Amino acid sequence: MKLKNKTAIVTGAGSGNGRAIALKFFSEGANVVIADLNEEGAQETLRLAGAESNGLVIKMDVTKRDEVQRMIDETVRTFGTIDILVNNAGIVGFTPFLELGDKEWDQVHDVNLKGPFLCSQIAAKEMINAGNGGRIINITSVEAHVIVSSSGKCQPHYNSSKGGLNLLTKAIAIELAQYGITANNIAPGVVETPFTASGLSNPEAKRWVLDRLPVGRIGKPDDIANAALFLASDDSSYMTGSTVFVDGGWTAI
Ligand SMILES: NC(=O)c1ccc[n+]([C@@H]2O[C@H](COP(=O)([O-])OP(=O)(O)OC[C@H]3O[C@@H](n4cnc5c(N)ncnc54)[C@H](O)[C@@H]3O)[C@@H](O)[C@H]2O)c1
Incomplete structure (x- = not known):
C-alpha cells in the first residue's frame, strides 16, 4: 500500500499505459482520477479496478485550459487534495516531414506537450497551496531521445513533442523543487497497447521491433505502471528532472 491516502490524476487512463498505471495506483491504495477524452474507456478502467469509492471518471480534453481547471477542481472537491499527476x-501521427501539414503538427503538439504544460501548471498551483509537495510524472518516449522511424516511417512531430516534454519536465523539476514537488519522465520503448496495435499486427514490423530488443519481448503496460509506481512513491524522493527508460534495452544498443 505505497500510495495509501494519496490522490492521483492519470490522464489518458481509459486505455493502454494510462489504464495500467491507474489500476496499479488503485491496488496500492490511492484515490485515482481517471481522466480521458474517451469516457467509455475511462468507465471501463474504473470497472476493472472495482474501486468505485476511490475512483472518479472525468471526461476531459488535456488541450483545453478550462477543462483541465475543471478536472483539478473536481478532484479537490472529491478527494480534498492532489498528490500525484x-x-x-498522448497521440501519434506518421506523416513524413516533407508532407506534414500544420493541422497534424498542431494536434500532436497540443496533446503531447501543451496538455502536460496545462495539467502540470494547474495541478502544481494546487499542490503548492496544499503544502504537501507532490509528484509529476510525464510519459515521454524513447522517441524523445532517438529517432525510431517505426517501420521506416518518421514521426518528426511526435519526436519534437516528446523531446519538448523531456525538457519541460526538467524545467518544472527545477522550478518546483522548492515546494517539495518532483517531476520525472518515463520513456517507454514499444508497448503493446491500442497505440501500437496496427503496427504490431504486421508480422514484419513486429520482427523488426523484436530484433532491436535485447530483452527479447515487447513491453507490456504493466512494465510502465511499475515504473510509475516507483516515481509516485516515497522510494523516488531523491529523483527529480530525471528519466526512467522502460524500453527493453532499445536505447542501450
Ligand atoms: N504504446 C507505446 O508503445 C508507447 C511508446 C512510447 C510512449 N508511449 C506513450 O504512452 C502514452 C500512452 O500511450 P498508449 O500506448 O497507452 O496509447 P492509447 O492510445 O492506448 O491511450 C491513449 C489515451 O489517451 C487519451 N487521449 C488522447 N487524446 C486526449 C486528450 N486530448 N485529452 C484526454 N485524453 C486523451 C485517449 O483517449 C486514450 O485513452 C502516450 O503518451 C504515448 O505517447 C506509448
Missing part, C-alpha cells in the same frame, strides 16, 4: 495522454 501522471501526464500520460
Whole structure:
C-alpha cells in the first residue's frame, strides 16, 4: 500500500499505459482520477479496478485550459487534495516531414506537450497551496531521445513533442523543487497497447521491433505502471528532472 491516502490524476487512463498505471495506483491504495477524452474507456478502467469509492471518471480534453481547471477542481472537491499527476495522454501521427501539414503538427503538439504544460501548471498551483509537495510524472518516449522511424516511417512531430516534454519536465523539476514537488519522465520503448496495435499486427514490423530488443519481448503496460509506481512513491524522493527508460534495452544498443 505505497500510495495509501494519496490522490492521483492519470490522464489518458481509459486505455493502454494510462489504464495500467491507474489500476496499479488503485491496488496500492490511492484515490485515482481517471481522466480521458474517451469516457467509455475511462468507465471501463474504473470497472476493472472495482474501486468505485476511490475512483472518479472525468471526461476531459488535456488541450483545453478550462477543462483541465475543471478536472483539478473536481478532484479537490472529491478527494480534498492532489498528490500525484501522471501526464500520460498522448497521440501519434506518421506523416513524413516533407508532407506534414500544420493541422497534424498542431494536434500532436497540443496533446503531447501543451496538455502536460496545462495539467502540470494547474495541478502544481494546487499542490503548492496544499503544502504537501507532490509528484509529476510525464510519459515521454524513447522517441524523445532517438529517432525510431517505426517501420521506416518518421514521426518528426511526435519526436519534437516528446523531446519538448523531456525538457519541460526538467524545467518544472527545477522550478518546483522548492515546494517539495518532483517531476520525472518515463520513456517507454514499444508497448503493446491500442497505440501500437496496427503496427504490431504486421508480422514484419513486429520482427523488426523484436530484433532491436535485447530483452527479447515487447513491453507490456504493466512494465510502465511499475515504473510509475516507483516515481509516485516515497522510494523516488531523491529523483527529480530525471528519466526512467522502460524500453527493453532499445536505447542501450
Ligand atoms: N504504446 C507505446 O508503445 C508507447 C511508446 C512510447 C510512449 N508511449 C506513450 O504512452 C502514452 C500512452 O500511450 P498508449 O500506448 O497507452 O496509447 P492509447 O492510445 O492506448 O491511450 C491513449 C489515451 O489517451 C487519451 N487521449 C488522447 N487524446 C486526449 C486528450 N486530448 N485529452 C484526454 N485524453 C486523451 C485517449 O483517449 C486514450 O485513452 C502516450 O503518451 C504515448 O505517447 C506509448
